[in-house]
Amino acid sequence: MRKVGVAILGLGVVGGGTYKILTEHREMYRKAYGADITVEAVLELRKDRALALGVPESRIASSIAEICSNPDVDIVVEVMGGVEPAKTFVLAALNAGKSVVTSNKEMFCKYSYELERVAKHNRVGLYYEATCVGGVPVIRALLDNLQGNVITSLVGIVNGTTNYILSKMSGSGADYSEALKEAQRLGYAEANPTADVEGYDATYKLSILSSLAFHTKIPYTKIYREGITAVTPADIAYGKQLGYCLKLLAIGKNTERGIEVRVHPTFIRQNHPLASVNDSYNAVYITGDSVEDVMLYGRGAGAEPTGSAIVGDIIYCATHLQHNYSTFDNTEKASPSTKFVNNFESAYYIRISAEDKAGVLSKITSILSRNGISVAQIIQEEDKDPDGKVPIIVVTHVTHEHNINKAVQDINAGTGDYAAVSSVIRVYD
C-alpha cells in the first residue's frame, strides 16, 4: 500500500472540510485507489481550531519549515487564502520537493507563472481545481476533455455571494443592502464583502479559466470589472418584464477581433441554462468549435464542495506518476501577440428617467440612431417614479460599447434637464 502524507496549511472553512473528508474516507481510498492518505501535519495559528477538528497535538506544526523538512509529507494543501504568506509557503513546499494543491484563486491567478516554473523545475505537481467554482469539475474539463476544441466562449456564474444576493433581490424585490445583510447573516458573504460584490473574485477566476480555455495568459488586470453594488430592484423588475434575469457574469470570448474578458451585471434570457443557476450555485457555460455547448453546474463554494475538489486533486496527484502543467504559455504578462478588445460587442438595456412631455422619445431615438445604435424594443412606462419622472426602457440590438457610451453622454447632455440615463446594463445573447 502506497503511503501518501498530506499537510494542510490553514484550517478555516475549506481546510476543515478537507481534513474531515480525508479522515472520514481513509479506508475507502485505501480500497479504491491503493493509497493510504493521511494528514501528517497542519499549520494553523489557532491551535483550538485544529484540536476541535480532532487533529492530534503532535501533528500541529509550528512553521512551514517544519512541514517542508517532514519526510512523511508528500503533498502540501494550501487553503489559507490571500497572497502572503501563502505564496512564500507554497514556493517553500515546491522547493522542498512537495507537490502542492491549492484553492487560492488570488495567489494562483497572480503568480501561477512563477509557481509553475518552480513546480516543473522540482518535478512536483501543482494542482488548482479548487481555485475555480468549488466542486464543479471545470479545470480538468478544460485540460483533459475539451482540449481538442477551439474554445470560442466561456461564460460563468463564478461567485456564490453575488449570485445569492442577485437571486434574493430578484425573488423578493429586496434592495441590494438588505440582500447583502441576509447573505452575511447566512455566511454567504463576508463582513467585508468587497472582493465578492465588486467582482474582484470573479476576475481572478476568469483569469485562470480563460487562460486555460484560450491557451494564452489572460492577466486579471486585463479584465473589465463592474460589481453589483449599483444594481437596483427597479432594473431587475423591468428586466423580468422583458424576459431577462440579472446575473453577475464572467465572460470570456475569443473572437476574430481579439479576446474580450469582462465581469459585470448582465441580463440573460430567462430560458438560458445559466438563468436557472440560483442562490449559491455556480455554473460555467463553455462553447467550443466541435463540442458546441457544455454547462458544468454545482456548488461554487463551501467547506465540503471545495474540499471535494481539493481531495480530487490529492488523489489524482497521489495516483499519477507524471505531472502535467498548464497547456498555455504561462508567463507573467500577456503575450504581445494577444489582442484584447475593449470596445465590446453587446446588446444593451438602458433606463432613462424623463419628464412626461412630447418629443422626448423622438429626441432619444434620434440620438441612438445618430450613434449607429439600432433599437430592439422601447417601453415607456405610464406610472411615474417618485421624482415625477417617467421611466423609458430601451433594449438595443448588438452594438459596440463605445457607441453606447457616446449615446449616454449625448442623452445626458443633449436632452438638457428633462431626461437622464439612470442605468445601463449589458444584455447577453
Place this chain on the structure above:
Amino acid sequence: MRKVGVAILGLGVVGGGTYKILTEHREMYRKAYGADITVEAVLELRKDRALALGVPESRIASSIAEICSNPDVDIVVEVMGGVEPAKTFVLAALNAGKSVVTSNKEMFCKYSYELERVAKHNRVGLYYEATCVGGVPVIRALLDNLQGNVITSLVGIVNGTTNYILSKMSGSGADYSEALKEAQRLGYAEANPTADVEGYDATYKLSILSSLAFHTKIPYTKIYREGITAVTPADIAYGKQLGYCLKLLAIGKNTERGIEVRVHPTFIRQNHPLASVNDSYNAVYITGDSVEDVMLYGRGAGAEPTGSAIVGDIIYCATHLQHNYSTFDNTEKASPSTKFVNNFESAYYIRISAEDKAGVLSKITSILSRNGISVAQIIQEEDKDPDGKVPIIVVTHVTHEHNINKAVQDINAGTGDYAAVSSVIRVYD
C-alpha cells in the same frame, strides 16, 4: 515534436467528425500540446466515404491486420458501433501494442473487463469518454474530480433520441409515433429505433457510469429497463398540470439497502435542473457526500460533439506517459457482495379510467391504503375520455414498487369492470 499516428475504424457520423477535427486542428495541437497528431490509416468498407472526407487513398487500409502492423499507428479509434467485429478489432489493436479510444458503449459495457485486462497486460491506454453522453465530460469527472466522494446517486438524461421525442410530445402534444417520425426525419432517430426507444442504449451508459460512480461492476443486465413507446400525450399533459416534466431517466442509487439501477420514463419537477434539458441535449446529475450536487450538460450525440470527446481522449493518451484504468474491480459479473434492490423506493403517478359513479374513489383509496400507500394528491377530471370513462389521477408519497404492483392488481381485479389502471409512471423526487 512527438509524432502520434491515429487509425480510425469506421467513418460513419462519429468517425467522420473525428477525422475532420483532427485534420483541421493539427496545427493547433502541434502548438498547444507539442504533438503532431496525424491520421495514418482508416478502415472503412465504403471507400467512397473515406475519399469524400479527403482521406488519401494510400491511407485506406484493407484490414485490421494492416493497421495493427503499421508502425506509424499509435492510437486506434474504434467508432464502428455494435459488438462484432468491433470487439475483435479492438482486442487485436491492444494486443499489437496500440492504445485504443472508443465510443462504442454496447461493446465497452459488455466487455470492458476483458478489454481492460488486455490493455493493462500490454501497458497501453484504453479510453472511453465518448461512450457516454457525447461531448459532456462525465467519465473523467467521475475518475479524476469526484473520486474523493461517496457517490450516492447519478441520474441522467443520457439518450438524445428519446429526449428529443419526449420534448416534442411535451411541446406540441404530438403522439409517440408522430414524434418518432419527426425525429427520424431530422436524423435524431435511426430507421430501426429499438435500441434507443426501448432504453437499451441508456442501460449501456448507466452500466458504465454507475460502475465508475459506485466502484463496483454494475452489469447492464441488472438494470431495470422500460422504454418510452407506451408514453401517451394524455399522461404528459396531466403531469404538466401537476408541475412535472416527463423524461427517460437513467437512475443509479447507492443506498443503505443496496444498489438501485433503472431506466424508465419518469416525472420530474419542472424546476429541477434536469427538467430544462431539452431536445437532443443530455445531462448527468451527480450527488456525492462532499460535493453535494453537480450537473454536467451538453450535446449527448452528433458527429462533432462526440468527436470532441474522442479527440480529448486522443490528446490525453498522447500527452500522458502513464495510463490509468478504471478505479473499480472490473469483472464480468457483479461482485457477490454487491446487493441489488429491485423493490425500488419511489413516488408514483397512477392514471385510472373509471366509470362516473359514486363510491369508485373510495374503493380506490381503500385499496391504496390497504397496500400501505400514502396518497399525496388525487385529481378526478370532470371531462370524460372518448370511452365515456373519467380519468382519476393519483400521485403517491414515496412507497415501494411491490406495493404499487399489488395495488394495481387489486384495482384492476377488485373494482371489477368499472375502473382500470391506464398507466403508472414513477415520480423522481
